[in-house]
Amino acid sequence: MRFDELNTRCRIECKSITQDPLYGTDIVTWELLGVRWCHLQDVLPSRSESVVDGLAVANNQTRCRMNYCTDIDSSMRVVVNRPTRTEYQIISGPAILGDKFRIELMLEKVSS
Numbered sequence: 001m002r003f004d005e006l007n008t009r010c011r012i013e014c015k016s017i018t019q020d021p022l023y024g025t026d027i028v029t030w031e032l033l034g035v036r037w038c039h040l041q042d043v044l045p046s047r048s049e050s051v052v053d054g055l056a057v058a059n060n061q062t063r064c065r066m067n068y069c070t071d072i073d074s075s076m077r078v079v080v081n082r083p084t085r086t087e088y089q090i091i092s093g094p095a096i097l098g099d100k101f102r103i104e105l106m107l108e109k110v111s112s
Contacts (some may be wrong), residue, residue, distance in 0.1 A: 007033050007037070008080060009036070010035070010066075012077075014033045014076045016028070016029045016038040032091065033071065034071075034078060036067070036069075039065045040080065043106075060106065060108065060109045061106060062088060063106070063109070064088075065104050066102065067101075067102060068101055068102055069103065072093075072094055073094075073103070074091065076090055077090060078105070078107055090105050
């Protein structure tokens with residue numbers, strides 16, 4: 001398989017914050033921005049574990065490439081349904097590859 005093949009469907013979702021009319025607290029929902037073809041590649045394992053509030057947290061990073069677009073930023077998330085639903089937070093990017101041919105995002109799936 002070539003690295004530049006876009007072989008996985010993903011959902012790009014953006015955060016929408018509204019206020020609860022009764023209590024005034026924030027209600028966070030995720031709205032669909034679009035469905036795109038992408039290529040996911042896991043970053044090689046490293047010693048990227050940390051301790052947050054006494055819990056050991058392992059950060060699993062994934063590299064995501066997709067066709068060039070300008071509507072994605074690091075406040076969004078990527079959802080992939082292969083074979084189970086996986087949600088990734090965009091931690092960096094998008095970086096422009098080539099002459100506006102593709103973009104690359106770094107994604108992170110946090111598990112405890």
